[in-house]
Structures are given as C-alpha cells and as structure tokens.
Amino acid sequence: MSQEVILNDSNFEDEVVKSDIPVLIDFWAEWCAPCKLIAPIVDEISEQYAGKLKVGKLDVDSNPQTAMNYNIRSIPTLLVFKDGKPVEQIIGAVPKQTILEKVEPVL
Numbered sequence: 001m002s003q004e005v006i007l008n009d010s011n012f013e014d015e016v017v018k019s020d021i022p023v024l025i026d027f028w029a030e031w032c033a034p035c036k037l038i039a040p041i042v043d044e045i046s047e048q049y050a051g052k053l054k055v056g057k058l059d060v061d062s063n064p065q066t067a068m069n070y071n072i073r074s075i076p077t078l079l080v081f082k083d084g085k086p087v088e089q090i091i092g093a094v095p096k097q098t099i100l101e102k103v104e105p106v107l
Contacts, residue, residue, distance in 0.1 A: 018084065022080060023053070029061050030061065034075075035075055045103065
C-alpha cells in the first residue's frame with residue numbers, strides 16, 4: 001500500500017519544509033505521459049522506504065505557486081528535500097536506479 005502524501009500549495013510547508021525525514025516529491029500533471037510512466041516507480045520507492053522517506057505528489061496544474069517557487073519548468077520533476085531544502089533534482093522519466101542514486105545519500 002502506497003504511503004504517498006498528496007501535496008498542495010497549502011500543506012507543502014507542513015508536509016515538506018517541516019518534515020523531520022527526507023522527502024521525495026513528484027511534480028506531475030494529469031496530461032503528462034512521462035509522469036504516468038514514472039508514477040509506479042515512485043510508488044515502489046514510497047513502499048520500499050516507508051518510515052525513512054516521505055514521498056509526495058504535487059499536481060503542478062492545481063498548485064502552480066509551489067511549482068513556481070521551486071522553478072519547476074518541465075515535468076516530471078522529482079525533488080529530494082532534506083532539512084526543509086531541496087538537495088537533489090531529477091528531471092524526466094528516469095529508471096528507478098537513477099532516483100535511488102539521488103535518494104540514498106540523504107537517508
């Protein structure tokens with residue numbers, strides 16, 4: 001069962017910036033085909049690292065403010081946050097291993 005948190009402009013601060021564990025955020029949109037490709041991988045990671053990594057999804061169409069704040073120009077974009085700050089960015093539909101290489105060091 002997926003542990004993902006649905007993020008939006010109003011809960012972003014509490015769920016991400018104030019999180020006491022690292023957070024992986026999937027910036028996506030309903031119409032984005034590569035976003036649909038990467039979604040199952042993000043789900044797997046959320047299960048694999050439950051308790052060690054918070055995984056959230058943010059729909060950029062519904063939450064343009066947060067996407068703009070973090071300079072999200074193309075989707076899917078994954079951001080890894082640690083201590084309230086983005087420390088890694090992954091752009092595009094990439095293999096699971098590529099994501100893990102960015103996530104593992106912050107855990």
